[in-house]
Amino acid sequence: MSHSNVLDQSAIKAEKTAQRRSVLNAVWQPFLQFKLLMYMLGSTALVAVLLGAFLYFAFSDLISVMTGQAEATSYYGEMIEIQLVHLFRYCGALFVLYILLLAAVCVAYTHRLIGPLRPFTRHVESLSKGDYGSRIVLRKSDLELYTDYAAKLNELAVHLEMKENDR
Structure with missing residues (x-):
């Protein structure tokens, strides 16, 4: 599975799972x-x-x-x-x-x-449980400061997911 396919699939999955922040x-x-x-x-x-x-x-x-x-x-x-x-x-x-x-x-x-701290926490918890399809989705109103961190963590998840699929 190519890197771009994984990114596309993860973007679709992230949009589907993008929920309003929970209770x-x-x-x-x-x-x-x-x-x-x-x-x-x-x-x-x-x-x-x-x-x-x-x-x-x-x-x-x-x-x-x-x-x-x-x-x-x-x-x-x-x-x-x-x-x-x-x-x-x-x-x-x-x-x-x-x-x-x-x-x-x-x-x-x-x-x-x-x-944005809650989506970051939820994403790291998902990664630690082996759910490499998890992605961070930030709101437009969140500070731009977090965008780079979210992109890096999403990229890490893609790499982990690719390694998991290669096995």
Whole structure:
């Protein structure tokens, strides 16, 4: 059997067996995506809390200096407090918007980054069990980074299949 025939047969077989990622992927990938998202959001929340504490203590000192500590009802003290409340509201709204944007970007990017790992794992498991007809089929939305690796592993499978057929 020639090399091109094996490649053609494997391409046809790969198209037939190209399935949407299985139920295992629905659990496995989101867990990894969620874990990465939690790391990113946790570090962002820590920075936001530290920044909020710094701003609160910095502005509370300013308020006490401007109002003379005893007269918290002075005109300037009230204006500073109003501005401080607005500042914290805007910062809070921006933080929530940032968290939502970060979550969307993280989920979208990790789906393209982590998604192809399952077909690679499934392919290597098939090769180790002696199924040399197995091929990796990537989605168009997967990162191009994996295309070369998939081609090399598919080529390896073709060579193994040819050696198996020569016996």
